[in-house]
Amino acid sequence: MELFVVTVNCAATCNSVPVLNCPSAFSSNCSNGGIPGPSVSGQATAVAGSTTCGTPIVTYNDQVVNNSGCNQVVNRIWKATDPNNSSLSTTCVQVISLQDNSNPVIMNCPSNLTVTGTGTNCTAVAVWNTPFATDNCGTPNLTA
Numbered sequence: 001m002e003l004f005v006v007t008v009n010c011a012a013t014c015n016s017v018p019v020l021n022c023p024s025a026f027s028s029n030c031s032n033g034g035i036p037g038p039s040v041s042g043q044a045t046a047v048a049g050s051t052t053c054g055t056p057i058v059t060y061n062d063q064v065v066n067n068s069g070c071n072q073v074v075n076r077i078w079k080a081t082d083p084n085n086s087s088l089s090t091t092c093v094q095v096i097s098l099q100d101n102s103n104p105v106i107m108n109c110p111s112n113l114t115v116t117g118t119g120t121n122c123t124a125v126a127v128w129n130t131p132f133a134t135d136n137c138g139t140p141n142l143t144a
Contacts, residue, residue, distance in 0.1 A: 014088065016049025018056035018080035022092035030070045030098040030137045035062055041096055046080035049088070056080040062096075070100035070137030104135040106142065 023042025038044075038060070046056040058080050066073035074096040082088035110128035117124040133142040 012052035014048070014050060014053035014082055014085060016053055017088045017090045018046045018049050018053070018082060020044060020046045020056075020058075020078060020080040020090050020092050022078055022094050025095045025097070027097040027099070029101045030072065035064075035072070035074055035096065035098070041076070042094065044078035044080070044092065044094070049082070053088070054083040057083055070098070072096075072098040074098070100135075100137045102136045104133045104140040106131055106133050108132055 022044050023038075026036070026041040028036060028041075044058055044060070046058050048055060058078065060076050060078045063075045063077060064072060065075050076094040076096055077091055078094060079089055079091045108129050108131045110131065113126050113128065115124035115126050131142065133140045
């Protein structure tokens with residue numbers, strides 16, 4: 001009778017979702033620059049769910065949930081996915097609030113003018129440069 005040895009090597013399998021840490025809610029004065037990126041608003045971090053799992057891939061998707069003029073609320077949905085098994089993923093939501101906290105600025109406003117009318121109808125002509133307004137969240141309407 002012959003004896004022989006059989007060696008079985010079992011590869012460990014990852015069965016755990018990654019552990020995802022969401023950045024805190026972020027609030028800022030709005031700007032024409034759009035929704036701030038993670039370098040400004042905060043970056044999510046993730047670690048493997050177990051020692052048998054690979055380093056997770058972290059992505060995000062922005063969903064605007066309120067957009068009234070310059071004031072916006074954005075849900076940034078972060079997702080961490082195991083690199084070897086896309087069904088092992090988890091998400092968290094970071095709320096980003098952008099608010100218009102700065103008043104518009106009126107530029108080129110004329111100084112007080114005094115004109116003296118002449119003639120029987122007492123007419124006079126006043127001349128000034130046209131004022132305009134600027135704002136950090138778009139172009140405001142300027143009315144007299």
